[in-house]
Amino acid sequence: MGKKIIFKVAEILTACAILILILINFGCSSSKYLLSENDDFISIFTKEELMDLQILFDFFNQKISSDCDYRDLDKCYYTYLERNSTAYETGFTEFNIPIAEQLDIYSRISDSTFHTIWCFGWAVYQDYPQDTFKHITYNPDGKYFKLLKRIGENDEIVEDYYKTIELVGDIAPSNIIEFVANYRAFNFGDLRIKFFIAIHYLTLNDQNERKEKHKE
16 A cells, blocks of 8 residues: 555656656747847837737747747748748748738737737728728837837848838838848847747738728
8 A cells, every 4th residue: 555655656746747847848948939038128118018919929920830840930930931932933922820810819919019010001902992991000100110120220131121111101012022032131049030020921911811991
């Protein structure tokens, strides 16, 4: 009877040790993707905003990792951009982000956080010339725009991206072309760059997939 109890205790301790190791490994592997641990994010956004932005970031990371063979998220980013680099020749990009799921993610963050990144206008599409549709774009007065400017101080691609949007008010075709043509130049190890890429593609996906008529 005593031996059975000893063996049972040993099994429980072993199981607990394994669980602790799993939790430690998970924490170590995911902590480098926490926006709340990056100085630039901390200096620009509030704690509540950072929690919301993390939801957006995690959503994008999950989507690009779902069909990626690598456990390294940096490589998944590279693979995602490499796959979309064909847009340089074809003009067609595969986002692989269901718009219904993206809209649901919006509902999980506050409106104020949403507007730190985006604002809405309207657009007319060639296939629907009689209608106007809700169109998402960057909020030039939002905190995310401040982040882009700061990242651009040390990154020419982000600097050009920021200046073009500041000039035209939206993502321009030149932004998309430069993005896919120079994807090898991105520092995928930089958390800020990964977030920049995530927001870029979430914005484009919304612009391409949302079909919501604009209400006057």
